[in-house]
Amino acid sequence: MSPARAHIVGVGESAYARWGKIGEVSEHALACQAIQRAVADAGLSMDDVDGLASFAEDRNEAVFLAAELGLPALRFGNMVWMPGGGGGCAAVSNAAMAVETGQAEVVVVYRSLCQGQFYRFGSGGVSTDAPADPPVPSLQQANSLLMASMGFAMPYGLLMAAAAYALPTRRHMHLYGTTSEQLGLLAVTFREHASRNPRAVMGGRPLTLEDHQASPMIADPHRLFDCCLESDGACAVVVTTEERARDLAKRPVEILGSEQGAPRGYAFGPFTNANIPDALYATGGGEEMAGRLWAKTGLSPGDVDVAQLYDHFTGCVLMQLEDYGFCQRGEAGAFIESGALAWKGGSLPTNTHGGSLSEAYIHGLNHVVEGVRSLRGESTSPVENAEVCLVTSAACVPSSAVLLGRK
Amino acid sequence: MSERYFPDTMPPPMADGTSLPWWKAAAEHRLVVQECGACQVTRLPPSPVCPDCRSDQFGWREVxxxxxxxxxxxxxxxxxxxxxxxxxxxxxxxxxxxxxxxxxxxxxxxxxxxxxxxxxxxxxxxxxxxxxxxxxxxxxx
The missing domain is CATH 2.40.50 (OB fold (Dihydrolipoamide Acetyltransferase, E2P))
Structure with a gap:
């Protein structure tokens, strides 16, 4: 007999906006709003919630949100210990483990992101204005292992994620002949999906391949439209037991399996690690993890009806398609050109909400939200009779994934 | 002083006790890699334990x-x-x-x-x- 599996029973979000556009409402207030909407969507009350989970060095700690939201008790407060967006599905996985083991009964996974209220990611706090009194360059004390690792990237000007993930993408182009136009087709496809999604920040802004090719170079091969949005917003999903899921407001979505982590020697991935094994360098680093996910669920790539793949940069989506076995290594460019990812007529409709390239960048938790909607029949780009959805969180960093199933 | 390629405002490196010897060698214009004292496998960035044989003995090899x-x-x-x-x-x-x-x-x-x-x-x-x-x-x- 297989163990009772956790289910996702509610999803919710705040309005999504461009970076810095939400300045009056605090980031944690937005988290509270998303959590309340997800709980209401499930037909539950905040009095039912006894766990909170997040990831990506969330500034909005569960202990404070539990108090602000009046949780009767916080029985499970969890933060995934991986930097960046790689922990989104892992947070869902940890919530599932909590409810499956009885540590908690209703866990809300949340992410709130209003970076305009803090500093701009990728700037390293460095201003392009000339300082009045420039410091003498000197070695600084690293205040964490991550920053000691960044010490082997920052003095070379490697601060932007767009530059970091250009490195494996450039290598992929060198090895397999992948082109900028193939990357651009990804961005165009996801933008088309966003055109039907009223939540999408870029919903009213059509994008052509010509627009993509004419967009400014950021860190080649990444042009502006190869890079995800920078957004303000929050979203949340509610995880509970199979038994509790049976009589709630919406059709529950089953968590069929989840995986998280990184392969041997990966550390933070190509952002700071130049010594990823050669066979792994021009990949998303997720192939082993994907193999474990298929093995534990008994499913294969051909069983996936719809996918929500973390799209911080187009090159990272391309490499995930190979990691997860939707095509052979080196063939993702041709796979994209075949139209496979398109809602209209594609064999693997992907990022039906528009993704982080066109809906919003909420560290990919909005991909879990869309995964649930796509199996409930609530997506604005619905895939008929979809039964299995793959959701991934990041690539080229320690990452995670869940397979969701329609009940 | 050498030729300059980047301005003073470039972000400076950050080090902890494990990576400090690498930066001290750099200050002396020596480019080094860490070498396991037991199995001689090399590694970068510096780390406390050899990931191959798990020895904590190491030295530095100049390249x-x-x-x-x-x-x-x-x-x-x-x-x-x-x-x-x-x-x-x-x-x-x-x-x-x-x-x-x-x-x-x-x-x-x-x-x-x-x-x-x-x-x-x-x-x-x-x-x-x-x-x-x-x-x-x-x-x-």
Whole structure:
């Protein structure tokens, strides 16, 4: 007999906006709003919630949100210990483990992101204005292992994620002949999906391949439209037991399996690690993890009806398609050109909400939200009779994934 | 002082006790890799334990600074006041290092001329009397 599996029973979000556009409402207030909407969507009350989970060095700690939201008790407060967006599905996985083991009964996974209220990611706090009194360059004390690792990237000007993930993408182009136009087709496809999604920040802004090719170079091969949005917003999903899921407001979505982590020697991935094994360098680093996910669920790539793949940069989506076995290594460019990812007529409709390239960048938790909607029949780009959805969180960093199933 | 390629406003490196010896060697214009004292497998960045044999014994091996470009990107966004763009960030495969690579820059080159596989050589940039950063330029021999 297989163990009772956790289910996702509610999803919710705040309005999504461009970076810095939400300045009056605090980031944690937005988290509270998303959590309340997800709980209401499930037909539950905040009095039912006894766990909170997040990831990506969330500034909005569960202990404070539990108090602000009046949780009767916080029985499970969890933060995934991986930097960046790689922990989104892992947070869902940890919530599932909590409810499956009885540590908690209703866990809300949340992410709130209003970076305009803090500093701009990728700037390293460095201003392009000339300082009045420039410091003498000197070695600084690293205040964490991550920053000691960044010490082997920052003095070379490697601060932007767009530059970091250009490195494996450039290598992929060198090895397999992948082109900028193939990357651009990804961005165009996801933008088309966003055109039907009223939540999408870029919903009213059509994008052509010509627009993509004419967009400014950021860190080649990444042009502006190869890079995800920078957004303000929050979203949340509610995880509970199979038994509790049976009589709630919406059709529950089953968590069929989840995986998280990184392969041997990966550390933070190509952002700071130049010594990823050669066979792994021009990949998303997720192939082993994907193999474990298929093995534990008994499913294969051909069983996936719809996918929500973390799209911080187009090159990272391309490499995930190979990691997860939707095509052979080196063939993702041709796979994209075949139209496979398109809602209209594609064999693997992907990022039906528009993704982080066109809906919003909420560290990919909005991909879990869309995964649930796509199996409930609530997506604005619905895939008929979809039964299995793959959701991934990041690539080229320690990452995670869940397979969701329609009940 | 050496030739300068980047302004003083470039982000400085950060080190902890494990990586400090690497930066001290750099200040003396020595490019080193960490070498396991038990199995002699090399590694970068520095770490406390050999991931292959788990020995905590280690030494430092100086390398020539010759190597080749493994991958690269041309960054078109300014970083710090006075930074010329585009500038090149590259992963360099280091000769004689036991198969190691490092992140660095390629300098003294037209941005369009950089390519995977091109041979490069080490050039030190003294950012200040106490801080030297290893960068690479096209091989001259």
């Amino acid at each position: 020539s600074g010759e190597g080749e470009v493994y991958t690269f990107t041309r960054v078109h966004r300014p970083l710090g006041a006075g930074q010329a763009i585009p500038f090149i960030i590259a992963v360099i495969a280091l000769d004689g290092s036991g198969g190691l690579r490092m992140i660095s820059n390629v300098v003294e080159i037209e941005a369009d001329a950089v390519a995977i596989g091109m041979r490069v050589e080490l050039v030190w940039e003294d950012m200040s009397p106490d801080l030297a950063i290893p960068r690479f330029r096209p091989a001259t021999n």
